[in-house]
Amino acid sequence: MELLGKNLGEIQSFLVEHKFPKFRAKQLMDYIYKRYIFDFDDMMQLPETMRNWLKEHCKISIPTIVTEKTAPDGQTKKLLLRFADNNQVETVLMKQHYGNSVCVSSQVGCAMGCIFCASTTGGLYRNLETHEIVGQVLLFGALLKERIHSIVVMGAGEPLQNYKNTIQALRFLHEKESFDIGYRRMTLSTCGIVENIYLLADEGIPITLALSLHAPNDTVRREIMPIGGYYELADVLDAVKTYYEKTDRRVTFEYILIDGVNSSIAQAHELGELVKDFPNCNVNLIPVNGNEHIHLFKPSKRNTEAFKNIVASYGVSVTVRKEMGDAIQAACGQLKIQHAKSSDSNATDTEEKSGTRLAEEMAKKQ
Ligand code: SF4
Structure with missing residues (x-):
């Protein structure tokens, strides 16, 4: 066992x-x-x-560390981990002023195909088991010999597509005998699987929900997130509102800023209009982390600030995410790709052949 x-x-x-x-x-x-x-x-x-x-x-399956990177300021550490079947995921530790926060992956790869994300490059390989999600946190605990204060489910994968295992892992991490992490110190980020947001609202675990919004309207969202073709923004926002009403937890809207795509002055006004009446929310602006695999660019600091100020002028709480991980490819999926390129990993070759993408699944259904 x-x-x-x-x-x-x-x-x-x-x-x-x-x-x-x-x-x-x-x-x-x-x-x-x-x-x-x-x-x-x-x-x-x-x-x-x-x-x-x-x-x-019995066994205790601790994942193996394939490679690790620490940011120059020592505040962010990223591990590339390998499981028993040779599949690999990334896990990130962020040392925050309030304690150690671990960002876990919920799937190997991702089927969702968001154009700004390296994790989806090879599609979805498989869901992580509950113990594999827990193992990511345990490994950082063991390395640090310090308490883990909070959990963020924002690594590779769409956690609501691996619903059962992810929720089971969060319930376990909350248990007194394991990590004793309060639900209020857990955040789950989803691209917006509507049915499962309603399910989560009824779980009785008041975790923070972060919606990957990334666009002020359906047209732009569909261009950068294939999931936008499945669910209308209005339906996603209704589900998120229900989540807020049932849990009383402040909702975060994640918004990646991509130059020339979703970061114009007009789009800032549109975003302000879209969320201004949403009760108790925060918009988190994230300048995109473009690189050789993701040919997207962040707007200038000046334009980012202007975008932020316009959204804030609608009475909305807005922050710009501190770019803690740039120096170590902390955007999800990038370390894995970099490692795969620099090694002859047979496992990675096999994985890449077996990946499936939402875009492919959608094409089959049409
Ligand atoms: S942003 Fe999240 S949902 Fe979108 S492809 Fe990346 S891991 Fe998947």
């Missing part, structure tokens, strides 16, 4: 079923999540017979 991501009750039942005392479950979890000890041989409080039994019947 995979122990990672199993809660106290599940481990207790499993141990009792195999004739071990219930209290051993708590000891086992303390070893993993409080002391970061993953080798059963080193769990000396457990009797030898139990350690031997655990070695035969």
